[in-house]
Amino acid sequence: MEKYDIIIIGAGPGGLTAGIYAGRQGTKNLIIDRDLAGGIGREVPEMENYPGFDSISGLELIEKMKAQAIKNCELHEMENVEEIIKNNDEYRFTVKTNKDEYLTKSIILATGSSHRHLDVKGEEEFKGKGVSYCATCDGFFFAGRDIIMVGGGNSALQEAIYLKNLGANVTLIHRRDEFRAQKHLQDLIEKEGVNTILNATVEEIQGDMLVEKVILKDTKTGKLCELPINGIFISVGYIPHTELAEQLGVSLDETGHIITDKNQKTNIDYVYAIGDVCVGLKQWVVACGEGAVAATSAYYDLKENQ
Numbered sequence: 001m002e003k004y005d006i007i008i009i010g011a012g013p014g015g016l017t018a019g020i021y022a023g024r025q026g027t028k029n030l031i032i033d034r035d036l037a038g039g040i041g042r043e044v045p046e047m048e049n050y051p052g053f054d055s056i057s058g059l060e061l062i063e064k065m066k067a068q069a070i071k072n073c074e075l076h077e078m079e080n081v082e083e084i085i086k087n088n089d090e091y092r093f094t095v096k097t098n099k100d101e102y103l104t105k106s107i108i109l110a111t112g113s114s115h116r117h118l119d120v121k122g123e124e125e126f127k128g129k130g131v132s133y134c135a136t137c138d139g140f141f142f143a144g145r146d147i148i149m150v151g152g153g154n155s156a157l158q159e160a161i162y163l164k165n166l167g168a169n170v171t172l173i174h175r176r177d178e179f180r181a182q183k184h185l186q187d188l189i190e191k192e193g194v195n196t197i198l199n200a201t202v203e204e205i206q207g208d209m210l211v212e213k214v215i216l217k218d219t220k221t222g223k224l225c226e227l228p229i230n231g232i233f234i235s236v237g238y239i240p241h242t243e244l245a246e247q248l249g250v251s252l253d254e255t256g257h258i259i260t261d262k263n264q265k266t267n268i269d270y271v272y273a274i275g276d277v278c279v280g281l282k283q284w285v286v287a288c289g290e291g292a293v294a295a296t297s298a299y300y301d302l303k304e305n306q
Contacts, residue, residue, distance in 0.1 A: 003091055014275035025296070037065075043134045082096050109258065115133040130205075132234070143166050147170055152179040170194050174200070200218060250273070
């Protein structure tokens with residue numbers, strides 16, 4: 001089996017940054033991702049708050065980061081880590097994937113998260129038939145059509161603006177009486193003329209072959225109403241991927257996120273965690289910072305144990 005100093009599981013912004021830092025410190029390291037590098041970050045239509053870029057898409061930024069990372073580490077895409085086994089020797093962990101097995105002295109968990117679903121009637125039935133979780137993937141098909149975006153955070157408002165610019169007639173649906181997104185995004189929503197319905201939840205998605213309407217519930221009065229639409233985009237948060245962390249006995253908080261200290265160390269020696277899978281602010285720049293910290297922490301821990 002191939003041996004490494006550090007194996008990084010997940011090739012999002014944090015994982016790629018960890019690979020850059022680990023490689024530049026002289027360690028032998030490998031990044032493994034079950035999908036393409038970037039994960040759901042590839043879906044971000046436009047970012048205006050990543051330092052150094054006035055505006056850049058998630059896909060473009062990931063490709064730049066990937067090109068830099070592979071100069072400093074190995075990267076295996078489309079390879080799924082299925083199990084991590086603890087060992088009682090210098091190479092403390094065996095990482096088993098669907099393609100191979102590897103030995104490593106330390107692990108950085110950058111396993112990210114996936115889209116949270118509404119869990120309402122019709123959602124699974126119409127997935128890919130008008131129900132979408134990715135504006136950049138599917139928005140093109142809804143130009144000139146009536147759609148709703150469900151959510152009230154930064155991602156929901158960013159994607160609503162993106163869909164509006166593609167020519168869709170967008171209505172934002174949010175269950176509270178105000179959005180959680182940053183103020184400049186709320187200002188953009190108003191400037192772009194995106195319709196909004198507050199204090200409302202989607203109770204059911206209906207249609208024949210494709211989505212035709214949703215049933216909305218007023219959260220204050222409980223009243224139901226129908227809204228004819230051609231599509232529904234959903235951005236209501238993310239579920240952290242902690243299956244491998246749980247295998248290792250890593251501690252989670254009450255929301256299911258990994259708990260780390262300021263050096264990105266978990267409660268398990270030589271296991272670190274970064275990015276959306278951790279407690280904290282879900283931002284690219286944060287994940288990158290955590291990736292740098294985790295790789296540096298792992299380097300010094302390994303050096304002290306030589």
